[in-house]
Amino acid sequence: MKREVRIKDIDVLVIGGGLAGTYAAIKAKEGGASKVVQVDKGHVGKSGNSCFGAGVMHVFFPEQDDLEDRIRRLARSLGYIAQQDLIQEYLEDSFEILNEMDTLGVDFVKTAEGEIERRPGRGYYPIVMFRGFQLMDAMSRVARKRGVEQVNKVMMTGLLTSDERVVGAVGFNLLDGDFYVFESHATVVATGSTWYKGLLPGQRDCTGDGYAIAYRAGAFLSGAEVNDQLTNLMPARYDIGPGMNKYVGEGGIFLNSKGERFMEHYNPRLKERAGLRILATVFSIEAKRGNTPIYMDMTHFAPEQVRRLKEVLPLAMKMFERVGIVESDRFVKLVEWMPCAPVARPGLAVNSRFETSLPGLYVCGEAAAPQAVVTGLASAATSGAKAGKYATEYTAQEGTRASPVPGQVAELREYTFKPLQMKDGIEPDQVLLALQEVVIPYNVLLLRDGERMRAAVQEVEDIRDNQVPFLAAYDPHYLRMAHEARNLTLVAEIQMRAALFRTESRTALREDYPYTDNKEWLQWILVKRGDKNMELKPEPVPIEKYPIQVQRSKTLHHLWQTAQNRGIVTLEGGKVKWV
């Protein structure tokens, strides 16, 4: 029998140790919350996406940038189904947050005059740069100094509720297996997005845990089928990344198996510097045409270019050296390149106060629906700051405090430790592998088609019904892996069902619905746990209330148009046919 550790009287409980969660915790303290507890299954500041960020922040500089243009670009990257009010707020807040982080000790790249410098990166506006791990080291130190209690190595497995109000969470310790009960007044979910533990080192601890616990507690999730990023692209056979932005910036080019520099055909102006979504989709089209493998060619880089890359990407360049791709400051081999697993963000639906559909539960960073919070560290910080502030305001309201429903803790404890009782069950690795084989192939979620996705849903259901219930764990480490496999299976089901529900091509291409339909589909898809099954429903985007408008028409998606112009596809009966 494992010990039960109960931490009571928490004002604001933050789940997740990245930048969004850390900012929420800092702002909760600033707002007057006396007991703020931040929990991470790894270590606050050393887990998730934030600490591996490639040194890039997208900040709006009020005196240099055009606000409306920046909103337009972000709204477009979300296929115009953005919550534009929140996007605008993030942009407006980002400059102040940047300066605050600078004051708090984050080491940004600066000019000789000591001003924070912006340099060109991918995207239209120049970017702010920071130095890798230092950002999260500084921010988590600030949180500790302000009195945030950080609890590490505890994985959360469920939310405590009273009626529909969230009043805490439970989890277990990865080292000793102790059961943790956190009783909180307000709770903030900041657990990031997920990439199904696929390619992309530094993100395999992001397993949609926040989505899963919120879904099970009855929260509305949204945005599973859309995102501003479809995926990233990485070296295919090594765990090296990220850094593509810098390689293509130095003149790295992509070659397909025929030796063609294919990006010239799809985006003659930007070529390899095209947006991530375009690159991922074009790679998938090339794969469909049998033109794989695809390589990044950097063999023409001069030694001074390689030395420059070593300055900005020391870790990635060390990795390339270790596997013999870089020798004596030259790339001596082509590097096979590939899209990573699809990003999944069935985020918690939020309003402008970062409240979820469950009272007492707040969300920030990539744990929020993608239409509300765009990918990236600046929006993680601004949304974290807001969620921390509003969560703290909630704790000051009367009548919002409650105790968990009797019996709930015991029930969640049994659920949490069940895999430890399964002596003859299935190892988490098997379940993960089975799931990855369904969701990662490019022609399921990167290049979509109804028939293929319906088959994939059936396979996910099969894993859900015939493998997940039998997940077994030998010890608390394996228990974590078991819960991760379970959570990812749920995320896959949500993402796949939402992708099927959206019968158009918007942020991702569908072969059976190649048109972008701004007459019918300026809608979000909301997902909720039903009595028996998952429930999905559309909700109109109130676009008329927003600054950026879009023409209400139905047009062939521009990438399908390009493919048609190139003679790769034709349209038959409103569907795409490959030539």
Next chain:
Amino acid sequence: MGVRRIDVRLCNGCGICIDHCPMDVLRLDHTRMKAYIKYIRDCQSCFLCETECPQGAIYCLPLHERRMVTAW
């Protein structure tokens, strides 16, 4: 192959690598006060342990530790 070596002559048992590993791969041998690689299959080759080890005792390789399912 992710984290491949923790040099027992250099390791001083400080435990930083164990605390900071995002994938919970490492453990401390409390009798010898040495870190060791316990759950290698879950290593994500992020190099955080190698980067943070104050003794320079850890060596990583950026190769997949388990079968990596890829886009094609």
